[in-house]
Structures are given as C-alpha cells and as structure tokens.
Amino acid sequence: MTQFTLLESPSWKDYALLDSGDGLKLERFGKYVFERPESQAMWKRALPESEWKNAHAVFQPTAEESGGHWIIKKKIPEKWEMTYPLTLTSSPFLSWRGELRFNVMTTPGRHLGVFPEVASHWDFVAGLVQKANRPVNVLNLFGYTGLATLAAAAAGAKVTHVDASKKSVNWARKNQELSGLSDRPIRWIVEDALKYVQRESRRGVKYDGIILDPPKFGRGPKGEVWEVYKSLPNLLEMCRECLSDNPLFVAVTVYAVRASAIHVAQAMDEMMKGFRGTIDSGELVTREQSAGRLLSQAVYARWECN
Ligand SMILES: C[S@@+](CC[C@H](N)C(=O)[O-])C[C@H]1O[C@@H](n2cnc3c(N)ncnc32)[C@H](O)[C@@H]1O
Structure with missing residues (x-):
C-alpha cells in the first residue's frame, strides 16, 4: 500500500526559505541570503x-536549462560552514557531535552544495540504520556532497558513495572530516551510477539500504548519458539485484519537473515486489517563513521493511 505525503524538513536552523513569489525564492544559507x-x-x-534587496547574491539564469551566473551584491566568503541537527535516538560514537557539518558555496549551476529539502531523508535513513541494531551496508547513488552518506554513516552504517564528479566527491570527503566522521567506513567512488551497480551485481555485493538522488540529466565520468525517464527503470532493476535478503530501505528522489510522485511510487512498487514493506511517496516541500506557503522541490518514493 502506498501513502502520499507532503514531506517537510523542519529541523533546519542554518537554512530558511524566507520568501517566494514572482518566479523567485529568497533563502538563507547560514548567515547569507540568496535570490x-x-x-x-x-x-x-x-x-x-x-528585504529582497538585502540578498548577498542573486542568480541570473540564462535561457538554457540550469545555465546562468551569480551576481554578488555583498561580500561573501568563498565558502562557509553550515550544520544540520540529525535526529538520532542516541549518540552511537563518542566523537559524534550530533550534527552534520558541511561546506557550502555558490556554484555555476545555481546550487550551493546542499539541497535542504532532502534533509528529512537523512533523518529517515539514520533512524532506520540505528533502529536495525545490526551491521548495515548502504549504497548512495548520485551522492553529490555526501550529506545522505554522512547521515547513514553517523548512524552506524558502512556506506558506499557513488558520484560521477571527482569535485563533488572531494567536497563530500571534506564534509566527512568537518562532521567528525573521518573514522567511519565510507568508500568514495567516482563512477557512473549504472555501471557501478552493474559491477556490484556481477560481484554479488549486497546492500541493506539504497539511496538514489538522480538529476534529470547527467553524465558519468566517461560521458555516459543519464536521462532520468529513460535510465531510472534499468537502474532500479539493477539495484534490486543488489538488495540483501532483508533490506531496510530504498529512497528515490526525482527533481525532474514533469515527474509525479505516483509514477516514482509505481516504479518502486515494481522494484520491491516480493519484499515485505510499505511505500511512502509524495513531494519534498519547503515552507516559506513569510506567508507559510509551500514550495514543492522534488518528488520521492521511500520503501521501508515491516
Ligand atoms: C546534484 S545531485 C542531485 C540533486 C538533485 N536531484 C538534482 O536534480 O540536481 C546530482 C549528482 O549526480 C551526479 N551525477 C550525474 N550523472 C551521474 C552519473 N551518470 N553517475 C553518477 N553520478 C552522476 C552529479 O555529479 C551530481 O553530484
């Protein structure tokens, strides 16, 4: 049975959606404000x-999708730190401060190194890993700057993080250090997501939890083309082959504009046939501070065992 949800990430202190409207959003990342x-x-x-004039930087888009550049209006550092208070029932390691700590910066693709609306997935993953109370092996595909990877690792999982971009993986490794998780077992892999899962399947490697956060379009390190509508079914099928006999969770987030949560949930339903569990699916939303309206940022489906 599938449940549909509007999922917020209410634990943020370092991030806020201040206002939105007229095709724009005003956000605070740490001390700095961006349009x-x-x-x-x-x-x-x-x-x-x-208030809008107060923004430290404004992203000026060009006609082509995700193209554009930042106009810096007030002085901002090249990079700065933010934290996220991960929800864990108890601290699994003495060295763990209870929060993810990571670097953010303006990047040419309009993003800043964190997608704040997926934070509820970090809590979901960390909670299930902790509750399992057994060794848990997690695969994070399209891992970007590593925050889902670090959430799973902070909760005690062994994690394999895969991303096509060496730059993102280096950023994620730095975030591991900042978060005080350097001693946690994380394998950092620069590789095409599909190729990697195919290889893991041939090697018979099994995972208890899989996180997938694919972009709409992307490229592997050797130019392999990722196109979410075409590539996702095959990737989910390969991921299924890599699931252990008792999987804990699978979480898929899709930012593609036309994807409905219904479709992602149905793809997941097909993937998880034969496993006992439930699917929760819906939209990842952020509530603005100014008037309380919701911005829907992505659709998702999450399977968890029962
Ligand atoms: C930015 S994150 C995902 C966030 C969000 N879902 C979005 O649509 O932008 C996407 C990550 O996928 C990685 N990526 C793109 N194509 C890939 C591929 N074929 N294999 C592995 N990683 C890939 C990028 O390097 C990037 O770090």
Missing part, C-alpha cells in the same frame, strides 16, 4: 522589496 529563480512560485512575493 534564486523558482519557476513554480506563481504568486506575489510577501516580503517588501527592501
């Missing part, structure tokens, strides 16, 4: 112009 395009914000801004 970015948000085509779905088809209402009027609630905060006065003076």
Whole structure:
C-alpha cells in the first residue's frame, strides 16, 4: 500500500526559505541570503522589496536549462560552514557531535552544495540504520556532497558513495572530516551510477539500504548519458539485484519537473515486489517563513521493511 505525503524538513536552523513569489525564492544559507529563480512560485512575493534587496547574491539564469551566473551584491566568503541537527535516538560514537557539518558555496549551476529539502531523508535513513541494531551496508547513488552518506554513516552504517564528479566527491570527503566522521567506513567512488551497480551485481555485493538522488540529466565520468525517464527503470532493476535478503530501505528522489510522485511510487512498487514493506511517496516541500506557503522541490518514493 502506498501513502502520499507532503514531506517537510523542519529541523533546519542554518537554512530558511524566507520568501517566494514572482518566479523567485529568497533563502538563507547560514548567515547569507540568496535570490534564486523558482519557476513554480506563481504568486506575489510577501516580503517588501527592501528585504529582497538585502540578498548577498542573486542568480541570473540564462535561457538554457540550469545555465546562468551569480551576481554578488555583498561580500561573501568563498565558502562557509553550515550544520544540520540529525535526529538520532542516541549518540552511537563518542566523537559524534550530533550534527552534520558541511561546506557550502555558490556554484555555476545555481546550487550551493546542499539541497535542504532532502534533509528529512537523512533523518529517515539514520533512524532506520540505528533502529536495525545490526551491521548495515548502504549504497548512495548520485551522492553529490555526501550529506545522505554522512547521515547513514553517523548512524552506524558502512556506506558506499557513488558520484560521477571527482569535485563533488572531494567536497563530500571534506564534509566527512568537518562532521567528525573521518573514522567511519565510507568508500568514495567516482563512477557512473549504472555501471557501478552493474559491477556490484556481477560481484554479488549486497546492500541493506539504497539511496538514489538522480538529476534529470547527467553524465558519468566517461560521458555516459543519464536521462532520468529513460535510465531510472534499468537502474532500479539493477539495484534490486543488489538488495540483501532483508533490506531496510530504498529512497528515490526525482527533481525532474514533469515527474509525479505516483509514477516514482509505481516504479518502486515494481522494484520491491516480493519484499515485505510499505511505500511512502509524495513531494519534498519547503515552507516559506513569510506567508507559510509551500514550495514543492522534488518528488520521492521511500520503501521501508515491516
Ligand atoms: C546534484 S545531485 C542531485 C540533486 C538533485 N536531484 C538534482 O536534480 O540536481 C546530482 C549528482 O549526480 C551526479 N551525477 C550525474 N550523472 C551521474 C552519473 N551518470 N553517475 C553518477 N553520478 C552522476 C552529479 O555529479 C551530481 O553530484
């Protein structure tokens, strides 16, 4: 049975959606405020112009998808640190401070190194790993700057993190250090996600939890083309072959504009046939501070064993 949810990430202190409207969003990342395009914000801004003028930087998009550049209006450091208070029932390691700590910075692709709306997945993954009370092997595909990887590792899992970009993997490794998780067993892999899973399947490697956060379009390190609608079914099928006999969870997030949560949930339902569990699916949303409206950022489906 599938349940549909609007999933918020309410634990953030270092991030806030301050306002949205007129095709834009105003956000705070740590001490700094940014204005970015948000085509779905088809209402009027609630905060006065003076608040929007306070932004430290504005992303100026070009016609082509995700192209553009940052206009810096006030001084910001090249990079700065943010934290996320991960929800864990108890601290599994003496060295663990209870929060993910990571670097953020403006990047050419309009992002800053964290997708704040997926934070509820980090809590979901960490909670299940902790509750399992057994050795847990997690695979994180399209892992970006590593925050889901670090959440699983902080809860006690052994994690394999895969991303096509060496730069992102290096950033993620730095975040591991900042978070005080350097001694946790994480394998960092720069590879095409599908190729990697195919190889793991041939080697008979099994995982108890799999996280997938694919972009709409992407490229592997050797130019392998990723196109979410075409590539996801095959990837999910290969992931199924890598699941252990008692999997704990699978979490898929899709940012592709036209993807509905219904479709992602149905793809997951097909993937998880034969395993006893439930699917929760819906939209990852952020509530703005100004007028309480919700911005839907992505759709997701999560399977968990029962
Ligand atoms: C930014 S994250 C995902 C966040 C969000 N879902 C989005 O759509 O932007 C996407 C990550 O996937 C990685 N990536 C893209 N194509 C890939 C591929 N074929 N194999 C592995 N990683 C890939 C990128 O390097 C990037 O770090």
